[in-house]
Each structure stands twice: as C-alpha cells, then as structure tokens.
Amino acid sequence: MTTLADTPPTGERERRPVILAVDDEPAVLAAVARDLRRGFGERFRIMRTSSGAEALEVLGQIRARGEQVALLVADQRMPGMEGTEYLARARQLVPDAKRVLLTAYADTEAAIAAINEVALDYYLMKPWDPPEEQFFPVLEDLLTTWESGAALEAGGVRVIGHRFSKESHDLRDFLARNRVPARWLDVERDGEARELLRIAAVPADRLPVALLEDGSVLERPSVLELAERLGVVGVPASDHYDLVIVGGGPAGLAAAVYGASEGLKTALVEREAPGGQAGQSSRIENYLGFPAGLSGSDLARRAADQARRLGAELLTMRDAARLRVEGSGRIVELTGGAELSANCVLIASGVSYNQLRAPGFAELTGAGIYYGAALTEARSCADQHVVIIGGANSAGQAAVYFASYASQVTMLVRGESLTSSMSHYLIEQLAALPNVDVRTGTQAIRAEGEDDHLARLTMRGPDGSESTERVDACFVFIGAAPRTDWLEGTVTRDERGFIVAGLDVKGNGWPLARDPYLLETSVPGVFVAGDVRARSIKRVASAVGEGSMSVSLAHEYLAEG
Incomplete structure (x- = not known):
C-alpha cells in the first residue's frame, strides 16, 4: 500500500524534499514514519510504502514531478524484493539521495556487503530506542550533508x-x-x-x-x-597568532581544530580550498569511523566547519610567499604583501601533482586533460571513454567514481601491478567493475585534440607496441612535488624538496642544545606535518595524526618560554 497520509493536501503542501520509508510490517513502518515526522517533518515531506516495488513506482512519480528525494529508508527483510535490491534499483532513479538500511542483528553481514554493492550510507539495527540517541543524530548528519550538496546544485x-x-x-x-x-x-x-x-x-x-x-x-x-x-578570500583579523598553519589539507585542518580547541590563537592559510588534494578524492573508504566511506569534499567541509566553530581563522585563497625568522618571532609573508606574525608555524602545504611531459598534454590541460580528480567533470563524462593515468589510491578512487558515469574507464599504470601502490580494497573494487580496464606496464605518450579539446591518446604497452584510441577525458595522477619553494634558504629540505624534521635535522644546522621535537624542522618552533614532510606516509589518517600531534609539540615549545 502506498500512502501520502504523512503529507498535507496538495494545495497546502510545499515542494519540500522527500524522505521515503519502506517496510512490509505495518507497525514498524508506522513507527519509522512517526519518528521521521517528529525529527524532520518541518523540513522534509515524509512518504511511506509497504514494498520495494511500490516504492520504485513512487520514486518514478516524484521524478516526473521534478521534486527532490533526500533520503531513502528501507527494511532489509521484505518479501518479493529485499531492501538491498530495492536500494540498488532506486539508486538509478535518484542517485543523489542518501540510503539507509534497517536491519536485524542477523542481517549485519548483508548490510556491510551493501556498503559496496549499493553505496549504502548507513545501516541501523532495530530497535533504535531512544530515537534521540540512536536515530535522529545519524539521519540529521546524512540530511545535512545532502542539503549541502543540494544547495550547491541550486x-x-x-x-x-x-x-x-x-x-x-x-x-x-x-x-x-x-x-x-x-x-x-x-x-x-x-x-x-x-x-x-x-x-x-x-x-x-x-x-x-x-x-x-x-x-x-x-x-x-x-x-x-x-x-x-x-567574499571567499580570507582577511586576517589580527597581526599576531600563537599558531599559523600554512596549508588546509587534512594535516592543516586537524591542527586548526586541535590548536583552536586547546586555546591557541590559530590562523590557517590555504591557497586554493580547504581539503587540499584529499578534498578532491571521490571516496575515502579506509578512514577510521566511516564504514561507508566519505568523499574528500565532505571530510573537508566537516573539518573546516569544526575548526571555525572552535575559533580558528581560515584564510582561503591566500598563499605563503616566504617564511622569515626574527628572534623568537616567525613571520609568514603572504602573496599580496600581507604578513602574519606567530609564535609557532606549522607547514602543511602539501604537494602538487606532477605534470605529464608527453606531447600534447600541456596544450590540452583544462580542455579534456586534468590533474587530480576534477570531480566537477564527472557528470559531463556520462557514456564517454575516460582515461585515468596513475596507480596509487587517488587514481583508484577516481576510477571507481568515474565508472558510475562513463561507459568505459581505462587505467594506465606504469608499474607491473597495483599491489605495491594501491590499497587492497580498491584493487578488489576495480576488479569487480565491468567497465574498468586496468592496463599495467602502459604509458600515455601523446595526446591529440580536435576543435581545441582532447580527442585521442597514443599509448605504449609493456611489449613496446603503440596504439591510438578515441578518448573523451583524461585525469592524471603521476606522483607529486612538495610545495616548498617559498622556504628556500630558511628550512632544511631533502634533495626532492620535502622538509626534513626531527632527529634528521640534528647536526644539520640545528641551533639548540636540546634535540628537535619529532615534527620540528631546522627552525625551532616551525613544525611540519602531512605529505610535505620527508618520509611521511601518504594517507589521510596519518596526515590527520601528524597535524594533531604538531599542536602538542607546539605547546611543549611554547612552554620553554
């Protein structure tokens, strides 16, 4: 039975986004609808059906009316069509809606499998009493994320x-x-x-x-x-801070959160947008506490909001031009002439993707060839041939994401296999996608355009043979160079430009009697965290850990007086 009894008459009803609940047990469905009305009825229109087939009908009608669907809530054990099958089919109709599965304890394995199979956002075990603790917070988080994306679209x-x-x-x-x-x-x-x-x-x-x-x-x-x-360009509210952070990736954002929460007057300078390279990741699935994974954009939004709420200043579209040492002061000169004085500085400026030097790539950059995920291009790649160049996690995440839109995704990997550079979970996901072709030992050697955009790539295989294929878009992830030129002559770097820290700087210009702290550079009171640090582990979780640790080390430095 399909019912619109949870909504006002058509003449009075606002075009609010829809939350659709599905369960074959009338008592459970009524309880779900009741809790949804109580928690979210003012912002969303609550609808319910008693089977997956009827729910798909309703979704078709909603789409035909041009309305939005924010959330799908489905029971797993339903006759005729299980919840996971329904959500998989519903995803084709409303791909942007959040998906929640209601399960019994015995269904846990099916729910975990559904995270990959239907891109499940969350699963809730019945019963969820009290809803204020077990139900509302989960759905509020999902709906807030959906609203943020919907606002961007509209x-x-x-x-x-x-x-x-x-x-x-x-x-x-x-x-x-x-x-x-x-x-x-x-x-x-x-x-x-x-x-x-x-x-x-x-x-x-x-x-x-x-x-x-x-x-x-x-x-x-x-x-x-x-x-x-x-009004996106940040303007500093002060000339002096306890902690100035250069770089707004996971390491910098973590330091901003911990610095502000521990009472340090904190400012973060970011040249492009919060999140850094991680902010462009389509899906981060191995970050602790997010079993369904989350996008880099979502992680960046959450972290930036958290840092601001705790009192940190985020100065976006500002870049560091030089670091100057004046006695106990550390001066960060910004492009445009402004300066920030600080007791401590954290360098978390990250890395930039290397440019591919093959013929045609420079001319077609931004016109079919992109560095990084460029997720803004994904929907434009529907039913097209997309090439991903690279073999690390960032390339694998992009390939999985684009496979949802493109008719064919080809990965070109210079190495003999993915096992040395990519996480096992991503390798398994790529192998399960029928429209993803992973070509190891293969390089792109030339790009050609038509009408000023990419049209063909020439590739060289492991046996030295060359072939040219029609290609609509190409995304490049071929290693990265540290953003440290602005530190020339001030902070010790290795031969590749990464910043040396900890005991590695002792005897290499270290000026104090004490040993340098773990993340301290050759300049006392200047710390480094994340991908820009020499010998760092290139993972989001490790960058967050280093950013958090740097604040504790800064406290120790400040305590020295």
Whole structure:
C-alpha cells in the first residue's frame, strides 16, 4: 500500500524534499514514519510504502514531478524484493539521495556487503530506542550533508562557458572545492545559457561569464577576481597568532581544530580550498569511523566547519610567499604583501601533482586533460571513454567514481601491478567493475585534440607496441612535488624538496642544545606535518595524526618560554 497520509493536501503542501520509508510490517513502518515526522517533518515531506516495488513506482512519480528525494529508508527483510535490491534499483532513479538500511542483528553481514554493492550510507539495527540517541543524530548528519550538496546544485551564482575551456574549468573547480552554491551552464548544450547571454548582452567571445546573485555580470573573470567578489578570500583579523598553519589539507585542518580547541590563537592559510588534494578524492573508504566511506569534499567541509566553530581563522585563497625568522618571532609573508606574525608555524602545504611531459598534454590541460580528480567533470563524462593515468589510491578512487558515469574507464599504470601502490580494497573494487580496464606496464605518450579539446591518446604497452584510441577525458595522477619553494634558504629540505624534521635535522644546522621535537624542522618552533614532510606516509589518517600531534609539540615549545 502506498500512502501520502504523512503529507498535507496538495494545495497546502510545499515542494519540500522527500524522505521515503519502506517496510512490509505495518507497525514498524508506522513507527519509522512517526519518528521521521517528529525529527524532520518541518523540513522534509515524509512518504511511506509497504514494498520495494511500490516504492520504485513512487520514486518514478516524484521524478516526473521534478521534486527532490533526500533520503531513502528501507527494511532489509521484505518479501518479493529485499531492501538491498530495492536500494540498488532506486539508486538509478535518484542517485543523489542518501540510503539507509534497517536491519536485524542477523542481517549485519548483508548490510556491510551493501556498503559496496549499493553505496549504502548507513545501516541501523532495530530497535533504535531512544530515537534521540540512536536515530535522529545519524539521519540529521546524512540530511545535512545532502542539503549541502543540494544547495550547491541550486545555487545563485551561474557560470556560463565552454566545457573544454581551461578558464571555465578553473572557475567551476574553484566554486565546487570551496562549496560555493553555483550552477554550470554549457553554452553549447544549454539553451538557457544562450538566452542569458542575450539578455546580459555578453558576446560569445567574452566567455566564461559569471552571473552573481546581486545582478552583476563578470566577463572572463579570474579565479581571484570571482573569489573577491564572492567574499571567499580570507582577511586576517589580527597581526599576531600563537599558531599559523600554512596549508588546509587534512594535516592543516586537524591542527586548526586541535590548536583552536586547546586555546591557541590559530590562523590557517590555504591557497586554493580547504581539503587540499584529499578534498578532491571521490571516496575515502579506509578512514577510521566511516564504514561507508566519505568523499574528500565532505571530510573537508566537516573539518573546516569544526575548526571555525572552535575559533580558528581560515584564510582561503591566500598563499605563503616566504617564511622569515626574527628572534623568537616567525613571520609568514603572504602573496599580496600581507604578513602574519606567530609564535609557532606549522607547514602543511602539501604537494602538487606532477605534470605529464608527453606531447600534447600541456596544450590540452583544462580542455579534456586534468590533474587530480576534477570531480566537477564527472557528470559531463556520462557514456564517454575516460582515461585515468596513475596507480596509487587517488587514481583508484577516481576510477571507481568515474565508472558510475562513463561507459568505459581505462587505467594506465606504469608499474607491473597495483599491489605495491594501491590499497587492497580498491584493487578488489576495480576488479569487480565491468567497465574498468586496468592496463599495467602502459604509458600515455601523446595526446591529440580536435576543435581545441582532447580527442585521442597514443599509448605504449609493456611489449613496446603503440596504439591510438578515441578518448573523451583524461585525469592524471603521476606522483607529486612538495610545495616548498617559498622556504628556500630558511628550512632544511631533502634533495626532492620535502622538509626534513626531527632527529634528521640534528647536526644539520640545528641551533639548540636540546634535540628537535619529532615534527620540528631546522627552525625551532616551525613544525611540519602531512605529505610535505620527508618520509611521511601518504594517507589521510596519518596526515590527520601528524597535524594533531604538531599542536602538542607546539605547546611543549611554547612552554620553554
């Protein structure tokens, strides 16, 4: 039985996003609907059905009306169609909806398997009394995450441009990574884009164009110009801090959270967007406490919100240009001329993906070739051939993500196998995807374009033979170089530019009688954490651990007086 009894009559009903609950037991379904109404009825429209087949019908009707579905709650043990089968089919209809499975204790293994099979967001074991502790917090977290994504999709800023334009791509990527609500309109595919350009009297040779909520129109804006107009560029509230953190990846964000929570006046400087390279990861599945995994963007959002709530200042779109030592003071000079004085500095500036030097790659960067995941491009790759170059976790996560959109994903891995560079869980996931082809011992040696965007890649296989294939998009993950040029002449680095720390700097210009602390650089009071540290473990969890540890070491340094 399908019922809309939980909603007001059509004439009074707002177009609120839908939460749909499915259970074949009337008493349980009534209890689920009751708790959903009590916890979320003001923000969402609660609907319920008694079978998976009826729920799929309802979802089809909701889609036909152009309404949004925020959350699907389904019981696992239902006759005719189990909860996992229903959620898998529902995912095709409403891919952005959050998915929760209701299970008995005996169904735990099925629920864990569903995390991979249907991208399950959470499973709840019955009963969940009291709902205030066992039910509401879980769903509130999922719905808040969904609302954040929905706000980005329905945002007021509109960017009009060409899909295969580097300038357009840079604007889209900036807005997405900084979680600025915005809509992208492709001038070649969207009639709305051409109509807006006509109304705004903007010629086609002035793309990309940004239409702001205040009615202003920016023609061919730079990322910095758009950031300043949107108020994204951070302005320091003070000249002096206890702790200045350079870099907003997992290490820097963890340090900001712990520094602020422990009473240190803390400022974080980030050149692009909170999250760093990890913020571009489509799915991080081995981070402790998140059995269903989470996206790098979601992790960055949570961490940045937490740091701000605790009192840290996050200065985005600002970059460090130089570190200066003046007595006990540590001065971070920023691009644009500003300076931040600090008692302690943490360098967590991370790394940048290496550029592929093969012919054609430089010319087509941003026009079909991208460095990093560039998740803003994923939906544009529907039913296309995507190539991922690289064999580490970041490349594997991207391949799994793009496989949900592209008709074919080809991974080019220089090494003989993935086992030495990629986590086992990712290798298994890739092997299970029918549209992912992993080619080991293979390199891309040339890129060619048509109409100013990528069209073909030439590849060399392990036997030396070459082949050329049609390709729609290529994403490159081929190692990384540390962002440490700004430390030249100040902090000791190794031959590759990574920062040396701990006992490795003793006898290498270390000026004090005591031994350096574990994460302390050659400059006392200047610490390093994350991927930019020499011999670091390139994992999100280790970066978070080092960022947290650096705050304890900073306290010890400050206690020296």
